Amino acid sequence: QVQLVESGGGLVQVGDSLRLACVVSGGTFNTYAMGWFRQAPGEERDLVAAITWKGRTFYPYSVEGRVAISRENAQNTVFLQLNSLKPEDTAVYYCAAGDNKAILVSAYEYEYWGQGTQVTVSS
Numbered sequence: 001q002v003q004l005v006e007s008g009g010g011l012v013q014v015g016d017s018l019r020l021a022c023v024v025s026g027g028t029f030n031t032y033a034m035g036w037f038r039q040a041p042g043e044e045r046d047l048v049a050a051i052t053w054k055g056r057t058f059y060p061y062s063v064e065g066r067v068a069i070s071r072e073n074a075q076n077t078v079f080l081q082l083n084s085l086k087p088e089d090t091a092v093y094y095c096a097a098g099d100n101k102a103i104l105v106s107a108y109e110y111e112y113w114g115q116g117t118q119v120t121v122s123s
Contacts, residue, residue, distance in 0.1 A: 002027035002112045004095045009117030012085055016121070020080040022095030022114055029076040033098040035110060036069060036080045038091035045094065045107050049080060058103045085121045092116040
């Protein structure tokens with residue numbers, strides 16, 4: 001059974017940075033496409049960043065330049081660096097894994113999900 005556990009969220013101030021981590025167990029992490037999504041109350045779950053098993057990345061225009069996704073296969077971990085945080089970045093951030101060699105940009109393409117970690121940006 002594949003399990004994903006996120007960590008690193010919290011309450012921060014405008015302009016701060018955070019580094020989220022997601023540890024994957026029970027599967028073959030180094031073959032998975034990975035993604036980070038976020039969901040604010042009453043909103044849809046949106047992609048923040050995606051990375052292939054070989055390390056190719058994709059960022060939506062809305063966050064490009066402020067976020068960075070990376071992976072450490074030896075640790076079964078994917079990271080999300082969030083910089084220059086804004087109040088509109090407040091959301092629950094979810095890690096997702098897909099058994100696919102391509103970049104996955106839609107939530108429905110991912111098979112496995114974590115429980116999420118809350119990020120709150122205070123002004």
